[in-house]
Amino acid sequence: MDFIYINQNVLDNLFYILVSIFVFFVLIDNLKTSLKNYQKILMTACMSLPSILCMKFPIYIDEYCIHDLRQIPFLIGILYGGWPVGVALLIILLTTRFFIYGFNSLTLIVYIVIFIITALFSKKFSMFNRKNKLIFSVLLSLFLGILTTSIAVIMSDSFRVTEAYMFYFIFLPPVVMFFVVYIIEILSEAINLRSKITKLEKMEVVSQLAASISHEVRNPLTVVKGFIDLLKDPDLSPEDRERYLQHVVRELKSAETIINDYLTYAKPTTEDIGIIFIDREIRSIIEMTKPMANMNSVKISEELAPGITRGNIQHFKQCLLNLIKNSIEAMPNGGEFSVVTTVSKFDIIIEISDTGVGMSKEQISRFGEPYYSTKEKGTGLGSMVIVKTIETMNGKIKIDSVLNKGTTIRITLPSYTS
Template identity: 65%
Template sequence: MGFVYINHHVLDNLFYILVGLFAYFILIDHSKRLKRYKRTLITACMSVPIILCMRFSIYIDEYCVHDLRQIPLFIGTLYGGWPVGAVLLVITLIGRFYLYGFNFLTLIVYLVIFVATALFANQFNGFKRKGKVLGSSLLAFVVGVLTTLIAVSFSDFFQVTEAYLFYFVLMPPFVMFTFVYLAEIMQDAISIKPKMVKLEKMEVVSQLAASISHEVRNPLTVVKGFIDLLKDPNLSQDKRDEYIEHINREVQSAESIISDYLAFAKPATEQKDPIFVDREISSILQMIKPWANMKSVRISDELSPGVIYGNTQHFKQCFLNLIKNGIEAMPEGGELRVITSTSKNHITIKIEDSGVGMTKEQLTRFGEPYYSSKEKGTGLGSMVVVRTIQTMNGTLDINSVLHKGTTITVKLPEMAIRRPLS
């Protein structure tokens, strides 16, 4: 019998209710300000399906209008309490009498629905998901049976047809089961989201602490050993100078690790200024070329003018890391090319090397906390790169082939600004 009565009118009614339910949770999830007005929001989101269900009813016979308007009334009252239910009841009755005329029996039936649902709402909010789903289904069934008995008792003309039993008694419990289950899933997702973000932050902090502790302890252990050696009164001046040089190198190593950590952990809400990309990249290349020459790496560039908006210091650190990585990827020497271009309101910066390349795992894990393809790397440099590009609303793409080289492409939104005269 059920499949006979499932037609496009029924599906339309279900669609109206589903959209209203989704609209409520989407608005709650995306606006902290709207969370303060949950009752007003659920009233609005449930009143629209009520009107639409009545306006586009399943069908109308001589004694009854068949639609699913009671479902939004149930949901609004259960999740919003009796004040929301009272407003929805008034909207339901006004809409019903405006569209189809006044009917005393309809008034009685919906008053009973409201009172029963409002009384159950207090217990409903104390249930877990399973209790809410089963309880709301049972409520819909009990109310359906009760209102049917009232209708039969109060009206000599009222007829309990198969369609009436299906739409008012049998179908609502299944609909309530489905929609309350969906509502609980969405509500749990919204409530869990801040907790997950907090847990992720705590995980990052714990991993950072562990990594920094490990990486800084290594050079400090070396420093401690050389300091103990320096206590030897018979130590020659040459050896003393050699040990001091070792100490200085390890202290600089620890300082570099801490600087990378601070660049990654520093909040992104700092002052931002126009950055002339070609000038800054050129400055970085001039600074690093002597070191590249020592590594037998030839650097070439094709720099086009362009301006972005961001933190200049972080921009320099980001691309210094990328260029430095490219040079280190060519231990036997090679060529590094840096190309910038402008198109469609974006500035593209490409860094190409002819080095050892990267595996699929290395590509996937680039920027992951504490993962590095270098033997003594901490992974903080790549984390700084990823964070900086994200802060500037840019994108990072890496294309690499083992033993052939790597191409890193960074796209950043261009800023409309007049370039100052040189």
């Protein structure tokens, strides 16, 4: 067949169909809904538009017949949306056809036949794998082309099967169907695969958290069990008993801290959202950590500009407390620690700096991962709390660090004006 038939109008029809399919998957992917009724409505809208455009801008017009690729989105809608989508598309297609070109009984019969045959196989089509869908769609399109041509020849004495008609109505649609179905299957698999990967990532985090919690909580509980066994000794002196009890309390507090960090990370943060006065909360946390800083010979300086943001106050305080504690603990031999806030119309920047041991590039890249910590006895839960809290508040965190020189953590949060 001569390629003279592949003209601008053919490419326009293909463009309408392919763009509508891409729009359908973009909307499905971004709106994140699994409601079948919504998907069917969207399928109807996205397949009716190219059908109308194909009729409005046909491939060619001669004295005998008008040709276009309106049957391709019609078939796609029925195969992937079922008979409800097919009925809606049939009504839209026939209404548009009769409005543009006038009523024609042959057109009515042809598209009703196409609808009935395709709808009968739509359920079975949905259970096919990609290969079988491709084969079936090509054979169905070819069969329907031959069948409807035969009906037209029988019903109309003036109907002529020209070479152009054979190309546009018999041979071209199966080829287009092959590529359209292939594209749809690829896009569907890509969306499903990304969804599965997201679920696997969540399961991996849960697995790591479970391993971290069980490992870290077991250690203090083992110590507690050992001291409780020692407390059973009837000849134990009061001094030793008091000392053992202090060890028990300390280890239980350690286990409690680990569990609280985990709960802070895992607990939904959609409730208790309120106004946070940044300078006030940071000043309060600094006062809480001053005894710890004094014990480590750490000098604290602050330069706090008043600013307001929104979020969960308790989680925000826990986040800042973890960051400040990390900075102080990174300077066991003393050093300087500073907190500086900068407020603009749109952003609040919190800059926390220390002159501690610093972090390597690998440690920075893994900051916030479960079961990874720069501390010898750390769980990584504290850094996860920090990252999750900032993300929940629509903020960003950036870490700059040099080993044995210090670390600067820059948090950017949206500014709120009441």
